[in-house]
Structures are given as C-alpha cells and as structure tokens.
Amino acid sequence: MTARYDRLLGALREVALVNSVLAVVDWDEQVMMPPGGAEHRAEQKAWLARTAHARQTAAEFGDTLTEAEHEQADAADGSEERAVLRQARRAYDRAVKLPGSLVEELTRTTAHAHHAWVDARKANDPSRFAPWLTKIIALKQQQASCLAAPGQSAYDVLIDEFEPGETTAHLNEIFGALRTPLVDLVGRVMSSGRTVPAAMLARDFAVDAQEALGREAAKTLGYDFERGRLDVSVHPFSTSLGPGDSRITTRYHANRFSDAFFGVLHETGHALYEQGLPAARYGTPLGEAVSLGLHESQSRFWENLVGRSRSFWRFFYPKAQRAFPAALGDVREDDFVAAINGIRPSEIRVEADEATYNLHILLRFELEQALMTGALKADDVPAAWSDALHGLLGIRPDTDDRGCLQDVHWSGGALGYFPTYTLGNIFSAQLFEAAQRDLGDLDAAFERGEFSPLREWLRTHVHQHGQRYLPRDLVTRATGVAPSVEPLLAHLRRKAHEYYGV
C-alpha cells in the first residue's frame, strides 16, 4: 500500500517544480538580467515564492501528508519512507507557521536589498545598505517568532533552518574548540619568521585563459558541462535549475589568479553534489541535499583538500603553466604550491586561507547573534566588524567594501547561514580522512589525474542518500565516527608545519 505515500511524493514534486522556476529567474537575475529588469523581477520572484508557499501550505497538502503518515505508520526506522515523511513534516510544519504575506515580503525585500547591496558595495558606502539590513533583521525576527519552539531563541530558529538539528549553544562549543587553537596556529605562523612569497599570483592572468583553465579543472574533477554551465556573477554561487541543470558562477580579476580558480573548484564541489543526487528522486527529500553544512563540505573538499594539495598540482601545474607562460613559466611548482597554501591574516573571507577562514566565520557568527538580539544595530556594523576583525586577526579592513559589505548573504536574508561554512570545513576534513582510509593512496591517484574514485566515494557515502539521514548522522555513517573538529585541526597543523615549520 503506497497510494497515499505516492500522492505525497507527487505533491512534493509540484512544490519543487515551482521552486525550480524561481531558481531560473534568480540565476538569470544574478547572471544575465540588465539593470532595467530589476523592478519587475522582484514582482516575478514574489509571485513565485507566494505560489510555492501556497502549494506547500494548502490544506490539501496537509491532508495528503497526514494520510501518508497513517498509511506508512509501520515503515521501519531508517527507511526511505520514514525519511521522506520526517522531512516533509518538518517542512510543512514550518511553512504553515509562516504567513504568505511574510514570505512574499521577505522575497520582495531581499530582491530589492540585493541591488542595494551591489550598489553600496560598489560605492563603498554601508549607509546605503543599512536601512535594508534593519528591515531584513526585523523580518527575520518576525519569521523566527512564527517558527520558534517554546524557549527557542530567534537565532536558533534561523540556524536550524539551514542545518537541521544545529543550535547556537552547540556552535558555540565548536567555535570554542576552534578559536584558541586557530588563533594560536596563526600566531605561530606569523611569528615563525618564514614567509611564503605569493607575488606571482598577482601577475597578469588573462581572463580568457583563466576561464579556460577553470573550465578544464572543473571537467577534470568530474563536473558535467552537458548538465551545467559556468558564468560570471558579482558573487559566485552554484544553483540547480532542475535535475540535469546545475550551474556555477565565478568572477575574474586579471591580477588575482586564486580568486577565480579556487572559486571555480569551490562551486564545482557544490555542483558535483547536485549532479550526484539521484535524479529519479528529484523534487522529493531523497533527491535533495541534506544541509548547507554538508553542501559546503563538498565545495571545500574539492577546493582545499584536493585543490590545494601538492599531488593535484603535480598533475595540473603543467596545464597552468601552458595557460600562463608569462606569469608562471619561471615559477617552480613547489613555490607555486607553497604560495597557494600561504597563511596570512586578510580582510576578505572568500580569499582567506584555510586557517584564518574559520575566524572570519566566527566574526560573522558573533555579529549575527548580536544583530538578532538587537544588541547590535545595522548602523554600527561597520565599526563592530572592524573591531572584531582586529580582535581575531590583528587587522582592520581598509574600506567597508572589503569589510562588512563583502558578503552577499545578509542582503538575501541568509542570517544563520555563515556557521554552516565552518561545519562544512569540519565535515570536509573528516570525510577526506575517511576516503583516504578507504581508498588508499589518494596522492598517487591525484598525480595521475584520477579523481573519479574519490568522486564515486562521495557519491556512495554522501550524494546518493539525499536527505535520508540527518546531517551529523550522515557524516557518522560515512566516516565511522561522530563529527569532530580534530581532523580539520590536524589538517591545518600539518599545513602550518609543512610550509612554515611550526
């Protein structure tokens, strides 16, 4: 007897269909749309969000869900049916608590706020974005108060949305376990007396050649361009417009090699997860990524654990030299690999090295908590940002476009999202350790340009499951142990030792 369960799957697919159209118009907005289209685009997105929400909260949907739960009351723990019902119930209960008007208001506001952020960033003027941030915070507080369980804080509600089961308290534990070791590690690197020359990464790298090399790298790692494409956008991202259409973007600067190259590897990691989800399950929880933390683990996996390894470049560096004979022809492979692994406090999160990166996240995690409680006002963010960066890394941003205006997330209403980046780093290191244990000498494979065994390992242990298991359970199943910060710290300590002798 699966008639009612099947009807539920159909209803879930209908909601997914609307959301996939929203993904198309959103991708177009960020990558293609001329400025004149902005106003109407906000209306289009508001309508689509309202429609998806209406479908997901229709009484009929609720009845279908309840009937499917009754029908499948005996489904085994850990079964696919149990997972689908759990995820559908969670999503439905959240959706019905949100008034459609609030969903629409949030969508419309963030559509406008995105353009205000682009504008503020270009003008290096946070005051152009502050009113929008204030409005977004107020809407997110409203959203949290609709969704909160008794005693649950507003920020906890937002975190749980992106990483099911995660809490402020638990994240504070995790960041507590990272903070001192990382500040200490960065301090030892800085006082080691060793520097890693990286000036060659700022030479002249023609954008065309960067694009071609990024494309080749993505293909090498297994990104399928028949089911995706690579474009340019203000803020790099990856998105799926449907099964078989998972796109990535990046941005190019002629004198910054690493930005686009590692950006492409990062988004490729996201897209490999999407391309690895079971297409036949599309639109149901079994065909969707399990959480943002796991998603980020996939991007950081390919960007850092693979893409900054010595063995990857043993294979790939000749290609890079051929692409940029003037810039890299006289650079030894060892010096190049050291340069892309340099550790140094810097302003921009997406350009930060692996060690300082999580301190950038900690900064945002702390500011977000203060914004959500009201302890910090939007107007005071620039100063608070500067002070926090100074406290963690000993530097201040030169300008606000390199400080509090650098990230797109808040303009999109994504508060509580940043911590998933650090979860991603933690998961990625732990998954890499486990893959290495299962597959043997990965470095030897990388040197031969073989990445498919590793990709298949991720497909088997992570991608194919969709949302069948909860995020932390999935990591535990894949690696044999509960998630921990230790593999990440061990990885970073090895790097600090290798390149700085500390």
Next chain:
Amino acid sequence: MTARYDRLLGALREVALVNSVLAVVDWDEQVMMPPGGAEHRAEQKAWLARTAHARQTAAEFGDTLTEAEHEQADAADGSEERAVLRQARRAYDRAVKLPGSLVEELTRTTAHAHHAWVDARKANDPSRFAPWLTKIIALKQQQASCLAAPGQSAYDVLIDEFEPGETTAHLNEIFGALRTPLVDLVGRVMSSGRTVPAAMLARDFAVDAQEALGREAAKTLGYDFERGRLDVSVHPFSTSLGPGDSRITTRYHANRFSDAFFGVLHETGHALYEQGLPAARYGTPLGEAVSLGLHESQSRFWENLVGRSRSFWRFFYPKAQRAFPAALGDVREDDFVAAINGIRPSEIRVEADEATYNLHILLRFELEQALMTGALKADDVPAAWSDALHGLLGIRPDTDDRGCLQDVHWSGGALGYFPTYTLGNIFSAQLFEAAQRDLGDLDAAFERGEFSPLREWLRTHVHQHGQRYLPRDLVTRATGVAPSVEPLLAHLRRKAHEYYGV
C-alpha cells in the same frame, strides 16, 4: 467610476506576470540552458502555461471582465477603455474555448519538438522532425476547431491569432498582388546581365568584432542596453521578460558578414518597439504590441529601409572598415552598399534579399494551408518544399537543413505566423514613406548619424499606442491611407533600378 475597470487591469496584469516568467524560462532555454536541462524545462513551461491559462479562464476573471464591460458601457468608441475591453474580451473568449489540457499538451509538445528540430537540422534529417510536425499539426487542428467561428477554416483561426482581423482570403489577395510583380522583378534582374559582386561579404569577419559592431549599430539606432542584452542563439529572436528587459539574440558565422549584422538590426527593430511601449501600461493591452505584422514592420524598417540605405552606410561604413580592416579596407563604400542590396534567388529565408524574401513567405503560406487541410503530409514536406522553391525562384535547396528545416517556427507550433512577415514588409515600406513625408530629408539625417527623429516618429505613431487600434487601422492612422502593397513594390523597383538598371 473605474473600480471594476481597474480590477480588470489588475487581473490582466496578473496573467501578464505569469507569462513574463514563461518568457524568462523560454529565453534561458534558447540561449543558456545546457542539454541536460531540457526535460525538466518542458515541465516548467507546461506548468507556467497551464497556470497562465487557468488565471485567464477563471470564472472570477470572466466576472471581472463582464462587470467592467457594464461599468464602462458608455465609454467612447476609440477610447482607451473601449480598446482594453475589446482586447480583453477577445483574449478571454479565445482562452475559455481552449481546454487547459490542450494548452499544456501544446506547450510540452513544442518544448520537445524544438529540441527535435535542432537535432534534425544539425543532422540534416527531416525524418527526425516529421513525427513532431504531424503531432503539432494535429494539435493545431484541435486548437482551431475549439476556436473557429461558424464557417471559419482552421487556417483562418490560426492567422487571426497572430494578426487580428486577417484572413486567408485577404492574404491570398495580397500575395496575388505581389506574386507576379515580384517574380517578374526578380526575372528582370536575373536577365539584366548585371551582377553585383558580393564575395567580400564572405571574407573573414572575426566573431568578436562582428559582435562589437552589431552592438554599436544597435546602440546607434537607439537600443537601450540598460534595458536589454544581446546574446547568441540557434535561431535569432527578440523577447521581453518584463518592462525594462527586452532582449535580442543573433548568430555569428566568421565568413558571413550580413547574417549577424542585419540580424541584429532586425531584432533591434523588434526591441525598439518593445522598449517604446508605455511601461506604465505594462501587462494591459495598452502596453502590448498590436500584432505580429506590426512587430515585423518595425524589425524590417530598421533592417532594410534604414540599414540597407546608402545614407546609413555613409555614416556607418567607416566604423565597419575600422572593425574589419583586412576584409573591408580595400572595398569602396559604393561596392559594399551594392553588395548588401544584391538581388538573387537563394535558399535561406533569413538571408534572402528584400525582393525574393516575400516569395519565401508565399511558399510557406501555401505549404501551411496544405498542411492544415491535410492535403500535405509532414513526410512529404521536403519534396513539396523543393518543388515550390523551384516554381517561385528556379532553384532547389541543396540539403534539407537549408530547405524545410531552416525555420524554427513550426517546431514552436507557430503556423499562420509566416504571412505576418510579408505584412511587416508591406507596413514598413508604407510607414517609411509617411515618416519621410513628415520629417523631410531622412537621408541627410542618416548621413549625420541621426536616427532619433525617426525613432521618435515611430514611437509617436506606432509604439505608444499599444493595442489601442486594430493593426490595419493603426497603419492607416499613422500614414493617412489604408495599407497597400504599392509602397513596398515601389521601394523594390527603385532598388532594382538603382543596382541593376531594370
């Protein structure tokens, strides 16, 4: 009292909003989507078409319309209100006669058929497309039988959809008035003994430079890139994704200058119409183009009446020479202008000269009539095409991809659409004559690079009115006389005389 009328405007805008989302996903499909996205895209489009249709045919919409009609019963003939009610009633009556299932089936079928056509054309194999054409014809016959007034033929129904008020009988009169003079004109040109050397147009024109020059030309004519963009697609087109977002596409061949350049001017003409519609009326009949014939008149206006004129090139040829010093450096302006005005029977409609072009349309007009009555089967189209081309122009297509597979239209279900191209040519010549009468020496303005007076003339006499007047009435108002083939024939005879002395 306009409360009910205003409610109708709101309801119309809601339908337009859904259709504008369809325009986004359709543009993306044709310009950006990777092959893997095709299957899901068909589902997205089917849902959007179904949703737009459901909105437009909802009982509530019908009530709103009827109430608005009662409220505005005293509105003057020729008033805006009368026009809105006329167009809304026409669209509603047609929509309610079409079952949603048929609309959805047509949308899904044509989405798949489009890809089958691309594939068949690439493989030069009409048998890959024939089953889709058969299916589309059957669906269009179904559609026509839902919509037909008593005694109205299926093809008449389809024509009226694209060009309100137009009929097969009237088009047969028009083509009757064109056929002999055009066959005669082309015959005299061919036997004049004069040829216009055009080999320089097949020299090496770097695609990058073509794109830059096309972009400059579009800008020169007044296309606003802040409210549009220029991209590449298999079949060039123009579309509006909303007010303030009217996009155009083209395709480049390194050794064919004219294709992309005049293609860009053509699509620019369409987009200038869209950009000239009153944005405040967007989503209502007063903010929409009046008919395909008028739309095509705008594209042909800028492509041919302006873009192939001696005076346009007096201004623009130095730019073309700078863009292509190797290809055009040794070509005299006079020889270049003669080359782009050469008359010669050829296979491809979109590359045809102004004189033979309408014979290409006549061919399609006749085949479509036969397809719709069932006298011609999809499998027999390649042979019928070849015979018809031979009868009109004395040549046969070398291959089917240059014959019956050359046009996208049928794959999209657009039967009855081609005749609007000839209407466009007729209207464009008549509008140009009238503008010249009103504005004085246009050639002198073109030589100075001044195109805004002409653009403003079109804005005043055509664009700003939206659908306020019926197509033929709009032309009559703009030019002072009823539409006639004479200005077009006079224009073509002048050209034949100028370049061939006949």
